[in-house]
Amino acid sequence: MARMRKSRGESLLLRYLVLGSWALVCLLPILWFGTIALRPRTEIVTPQPIYWPTWSLDAWHLLMSDWPIALYLRNSVLAVGGSVIIDLILAIPAAYALARYDFKGREDIGFYILSTRMMAPAIVAVPIFFLFKSVGLLDSIWALMLIYAAINLSLVTWIIRSYMLDIPKELEDAARTDGAGDLRILWEIIIPACLPGIITAAVIAAIFAINEFLFTLLIASTSGAYTMSVALANFTGGSDGVIYNAIALVSFIAFVPVLILVILIQKHLSRGLTMGAVKG
Amino acid sequence: MASIRLENIVKRYGAFTGVQNMSLDIADEEFLVLLGPSGCGKTTTMRMIAGLEMPTEGNIIIGGEVVNDIDARDRDVAMVFQGYALYPNMTVYENIRFPLRMRRVPASDQDRMVRTAADMVELGAFLDRKPGALSGGQRQRAALARAVVRQPQVFLMDEPLSNLDAKLRQSMRVQIKHMQRQLRITTVYVTHDQIEAMTLADRIVIMNKGAIQQVGTPDQIYTDPANTFVAGFIGGPPMNLIEGTATGGRFTAPGVNAPCPANLSGRITLGIRPEDCTVGGGQVQGLVYGVEPTGDVTYLSVLAGTKQVEVKAARDFRSDIDVPITIGFDPARLYFFGADGQRIRGGA
Amino acid sequence: MAKATPDRLRRRSPRMRAAFPYLLLTPALLYLLAITLYPGLFAIYQSLFVVKFLNWTWTGFGNYAAILKDREFWAALGNTAIIGGISLALQTAIALTVAYFAYRDPFIRGWRILYIMPMLFMPSAVAFIWKLAFNDGRVISDLLMSLGLIERNVDWLGNIWLARLTLITADVWQWTPFLFIIFVAGLQGQDQEIEEAARLDGASWPAIFWNISLPMLRPIIVVAVTLRGIDITTMFTNVYVMTQGSPGGATETMSYFIYRQGFRMFNFGYASAASVLMLIMTIIIAQTVVRRAFHSGKA
Numbered sequence: 001m002a003r004m005r006k007s008r009g010e011s012l013l014l015r016y017l018v019l020g021s022w023a024l025v026c027l028l029p030i031l032w033f034g035t036i037a038l039r040p041r042t043e044i045v046t047p048q049p050i051y052w053p054t055w056s057l058d059a060w061h062l063l064m065s066d067w068p069i070a071l072y073l074r075n076s077v078l079a080v081g082g083s084v085i086i087d088l089i090l091a092i093p094a095a096y097a098l099a100r101y102d103f104k105g106r107e108d109i110g111f112y113i114l115s116t117r118m119m120a121p122a123i124v125a126v127p128i129f130f131l132f133k134s135v136g137l138l139d140s141i142w143a144l145m146l147i148y149a150a151i152n153l154s155l156v157t158w159i160i161r162s163y164m165l166d167i168p169k170e171l172e173d174a175a176r177t178d179g180a181g182d183l184r185i186l187w188e189i190i191i192p193a194c195l196p197g198i199i200t201a202a203v204i205a206a207i208f209a210i211n212e213f214l215f216t217l218l219i220a221s222t223s224g225a226y227t228m229s230v231a232l233a234n235f236t237g238g239s240d241g242v243i244y245n246a247i248a249l250v251s252f253i254a255f256v257p258v259l260i261l262v263i264l265i266q267k268h269l270s271r272g273l274t275m276g277a278v279k280g
Numbered sequence: 281m282a283s284i285r286l287e288n289i290v291k292r293y294g295a296f297t298g299v300q301n302m303s304l305d306i307a308d309e310e311f312l313v314l315l316g317p318s319g320c321g322k323t324t325t326m327r328m329i330a331g332l333e334m335p336t337e338g339n340i341i342i343g344g345e346v347v348n349d350i351d352a353r354d355r356d357v358a359m360v361f362q363g364y365a366l367y368p369n370m371t372v373y374e375n376i377r378f379p380l381r382m383r384r385v386p387a388s389d390q391d392r393m394v395r396t397a398a399d400m401v402e403l404g405a406f407l408d409r410k411p412g413a414l415s416g417g418q419r420q421r422a423a424l425a426r427a428v429v430r431q432p433q434v435f436l437m438d439e440p441l442s443n444l445d446a447k448l449r450q451s452m453r454v455q456i457k458h459m460q461r462q463l464r465i466t467t468v469y470v471t472h473d474q475i476e477a478m479t480l481a482d483r484i485v486i487m488n489k490g491a492i493q494q495v496g497t498p499d500q501i502y503t504d505p506a507n508t509f510v511a512g513f514i515g516g517p518p519m520n521l522i523e524g525t526a527t528g529g530r531f532t533a534p535g536v537n538a539p540c541p542a543n544l545s546g547r548i549t550l551g552i553r554p555e556d557c558t559v560g561g562g563q564v565q566g567l568v569y570g571v572e573p574t575g576d577v578t579y580l581s582v583l584a585g586t587k588q589v590e591v592k593a594a595r596d597f598r599s600d601i602d603v604p605i606t607i608g609f610d611p612a613r614l615y616f617f618g619a620d621g622q623r624i625r626g627g628a
Numbered sequence: 629m630a631k632a633t634p635d636r637l638r639r640r641s642p643r644m645r646a647a648f649p650y651l652l653l654t655p656a657l658l659y660l661l662a663i664t665l666y667p668g669l670f671a672i673y674q675s676l677f678v679v680k681f682l683n684w685t686w687t688g689f690g691n692y693a694a695i696l697k698d699r700e701f702w703a704a705l706g707n708t709a710i711i712g713g714i715s716l717a718l719q720t721a722i723a724l725t726v727a728y729f730a731y732r733d734p735f736i737r738g739w740r741i742l743y744i745m746p747m748l749f750m751p752s753a754v755a756f757i758w759k760l761a762f763n764d765g766r767v768i769s770d771l772l773m774s775l776g777l778i779e780r781n782v783d784w785l786g787n788i789w790l791a792r793l794t795l796i797t798a799d800v801w802q803w804t805p806f807l808f809i810i811f812v813a814g815l816q817g818q819d820q821e822i823e824e825a826a827r828l829d830g831a832s833w834p835a836i837f838w839n840i841s842l843p844m845l846r847p848i849i850v851v852a853v854t855l856r857g858i859d860i861t862t863m864f865t866n867v868y869v870m871t872q873g874s875p876g877g878a879t880e881t882m883s884y885f886i887y888r889q890g891f892r893m894f895n896f897g898y899a900s901a902a903s904v905l906m907l908i909m910t911i912i913i914a915q916t917v918v919r920r921a922f923h924s925g926k927a
Contacts, residue, residue: 011833015729022726023742029801030745032767033757044760049767094656101649109653114922115914116660120862122883123903123910126674126890127667150663153656173332174365176352177436178426179382182648188378192369211751213865214883218891232752244760251753258748263741270813277851277922278810279817334642349642 037248044244059245067231067246069253076227076254079141080209083148084156084202090149091157091201096186098157099164100172110161114275117154121214129218139225147215152205155275159204162276163197164190197276200268203261210254228254282343282433282466283308284329289338291324291490298324300490302338309464311457315477315513316487322470325487326436329468331355343433353382358427359436362443364419366411366426372398373407376426383430397429400459417448424456428463435460435467441476453479474514478502486510508621511551517579517590519551519615526616534585538563538609544616544624551615554579557591561608564589568603582607668907675901681894691901701902703877704885711792711881712860715799720853722800723807728837730808731815740809747805755869758798762870788878791871795879798866803859807852814848815841854921858913882906 032051036044039053063069097103098110128147129138137143167190175185191198213229220226232247262269270278284306291299299321306312314322327333328340331352339346347355358379366375376394385393398404401421411419420440427435440456441449457480460467471477477484478498486493486501486509494506505511511519524533526544531537538550557564559580566584573595580591582605591607599605616624675691677684695701730739746754761767762784769781784790818841826836864883867873873880873888880888886906890899 015733018726018729019733019739022722023739025801026743026746026805029757029761030749032761033753036760045764047766049765049770090656090659093652097649097652101652103646103649106649109657111919111922113656113660115911115918116664118858118914118918119664119910120864120883120906122862122864122886123671123907124663124667125886126896126899126903127670128663129890130670130674130896131666147663150659153660157656168363168365170361170363170365171367173327173330173352174359174361174426175367175378175382176332177330177355177357177359178379179353180378181353184382189367189369193367195369207748213752213868214887217868229750229752232750232756242756242759242764244756244764247753247756251750251756254753255749259745262744262748266737266740269744270810273806274810274848274851274855278814278848 033248034252036244037252039245041243041245045241059243059249062243062246063249069231069250072226072228072231072250073253075141075144075225076210076229079144079148079227080206082141082145083152083209084205086145086149087152087156087205088198088202090153091160092191092198093186095157095160095164096190099161100169110158113154113157115154116150117158117275121151121212125214125218128215132219138219141220141225141227143219144216144225144227147219148205148209148212151212151215152208155208156201156205158275159201159272160194160197162271162279163194163200165276167193196268200265200272203265204269204272206261207258210258284434284466284468285339285341286325286329287339287341289325289328289335289340291321291328291333292336297490299328299335302490302492304485304492304495306466306468308466311460311467311469311480311482313477313481313484314468314470314487315472315474315484316493317472317513320487321490322472322485322487323438326359326438326468326470329434330357330359330436355434356432357434357436358430358432359438360423360427360440362439364411364423364443366419366422368411370410371407372403372409372411372414372422372425375411375422376407376429379426379430385430393429397425400428401425401455416444417452420444420452421455424459428459428465431463432465435465437467437469439471440469442471442473449476456480474518475516478514486513505551505615506623508549508551508617511615511617515553515555517554519553520557520589521617522550522552522584522587522589523547524550531616533587535566535587536564536584536589538614539611540614540616541624547619548624549617549621551617552609552613554590554592556610556613557589558608558610559591559593559597560606562606563609564607566605566607568599568601568605570601571597571599573598668904671900671903671907674897675904677897679894679896684897687897691898692905695898695901695905700877700880701885704880704882707792707877707879708861708863708881708883711795711799711879712857712863714792715796716853716857716860718796719800719804719807719856720849723804723811724849726804727808727811727815731812736812736816740812743808744805746802749802751802751865752869754798754802755866758794758801758866759870762794762797785871785874788875791875791879794870795863795866798870799860799863803856806856810848810852811845814845818844850921854918858918 035051035053037059038055038057039050040056040058043050043053094113098106132138132143171189171193172185175189180188211229216227216229228250232250265272286302286304289299289302290297302321302325314325316322324333328335329342331347331350335348340348342355342357367378370378373394376397377390380390380393394407395404398407401424403418403421403425406414406418406422411422414422423440437456441452444452453476469476469480481498483495483497484501485495488509494501494510496504501510501514505514505519508521512521522533522536524531524536526540526546526548529540529542531540531548531550533550536550540548540550564582564584566582566589569581569583569588572579575595577595578593578597580593580597580599582589582591589607618624676686676688678687678690726743730736733739749757766781768784769778772778772782782790784794822840822844823836826840831839862883863881864887867879867881867884868887871879873884882902886899886902889895889902
């Protein structure tokens, strides 16, 4: 009982100093980029940066008049949504097999699926480009959909597998003695029981698909199949230079739905991002 | 409505043998309990009857038909699981209806059957709840209702009460037994709790290390154990098993001296139930190790040599520890086991 | 009561039973093989040719011989390792530090949403944020000048290390949240009783973290850093938007090298050869590091 230290005070100060500074690092660039979206082009690339601009809706008017922004949004939604549906259709049975059946080669097949996630897009960029060119799928959102689905398939499979592993085996045994067959067990018991995992996988796959850049750039070389992501990169404006205020505005338009989706699955985010290896 | 016959069942997992050469006849309408420690093969045996596992060798015959390669879904066997295994996304009503739906029972009959089953377990008022909103006992009853609703040929229950608290367990035990008598369905019940086995069973099968140790009525198992394993498993506290030496009609071990049949000699094991021991008398000389009053009876542990002897003493018995004490055995209730653990019968 | 018996008894052969999981896996595997095996084989085949538009000329291992002597290729490999390594080390350190302070904070839910935000911007948008902040808008220079750290405007693309720094900054800013979220989840998932026991044993807060929480977090750190490390080695978007490999190729990553060879210079055979080499490296890393990481991280 000689020395009883009061340890709370100083560590709290340090804690909020660290947490507060990192919050500023995260937020300030975003806020500043927000002001970019709301200023005229003349106040962006200047010899001396302007922190408090003349507010204007130039970017908004530009998007409404010159850029087919609705088309980009539609392309993004179609390609991303379609890819997620393809992924779920393929991944749920595969995840079920990996999670529940004991068969020869399970470890290796599972790892092969996982390892496709590790391949750099650039490695397959050239062959995929030639493949889609030969079947005439360049410049189509179908090609984007197929590519996005391929990129996310391993992730979706592993996330769902992880959630299926958590379902008690008894549940399936019960359904089997109750008279249900394999597919019915999957459909009526397993899928409803791991719905949070399926939703998590879908959301994370959607975010990765929205963010995909390289293939979108290669495959969608005409504006017909532009998605939001490529529209951003390609509208560096040519002779006009980069149209930053419009880019900023577009990125905020894409940011809001993603933020909402992520807040919805917040509890499952860490598990999803690690493909189920870390349970949050 | 069906008898079950196991013929030389063997179940191997790789090099490990889960069940070795097991044969058993279960009569129609019988309540049979498989009793044993965890890992003894009792659950595996039950799962093979259910069709959830395939025997490596041997035949399983239900109602006169070999069912080895018939899917679990078609065996007309209902099972109640330790964790209840209620479908979390369905209401109690949908849970109970599920087996009817799977078996294509006419929709017009389903509702009536579900309600009858639910009333039988007094869950009529909870049909709209999801399992997550039920208490442990209610979940257990919902699982029972789901099993009885389709009037299966065979009931299988895998430690159905082990997740309930002691008081609830007692009342559920009575309810299960009542229901089984009422429905007259052949029932196989797996447990590691000897009280459940004794109270529920028509016959008990005691298993250890994948093999049957003894089959018999609860009375037979209690009064006439076949070996030290059975003797040490049944009773609360179980039988005292004291290793010692028999010579010239006396059994001796450190601190123990008791009569034994004159024809016994060499290393043997003496068995005596705590309820057949009395404080005072000359068979055990030792020190009081601990006293546990429970209200209606007091459990007394006596240290004799290095061996603790358990005694059921009078309810008002009290003592400090490390006090010298003597214990007497009822000579008519002594059991003797050979070095191989098997009972030595007849004797005297 | 109506009796519920099946009309017929289904007997399933053991062979059918054994085949079922493979049937479930087949569609997914076919799809994955189509986008890994086919491109892999195609890349190997194409890498044996000099491709000029529709003109394929056999060259055997000529492309490989040329690449292994190509200083740009080795530079790209080195740049990927340098930029990725520094970036990964920084984000791991920052994420751990912030997670250490944040995970027991009562406002953790709020902090988490704030900290996640950079990750939720499209990577191309993030690249533009930093391109503007460093180069076009001169904001970073201006801020550093007002702090008195530098005297003149800095040309961030004029120096090898400054250019790399801009890429590292963008990557750290966007992806530290990835590690942060996982670390916090791991720390929150730890058994509180162990920590409480250590506190009763008289251990201080940093000592508990260093001696107990961090070692227990190790498998999770391994998995998270491995995943992040893999993604970093594929870095492309930031290079494409921010530096295009300049100055003098100092910021050209492997992915950008392949892209430039293939889609800027139209040396498809050459690009394919580079792809095959990168694929081999990926397989080696996957089979060693990643396999082990995922085994240790599995619950």
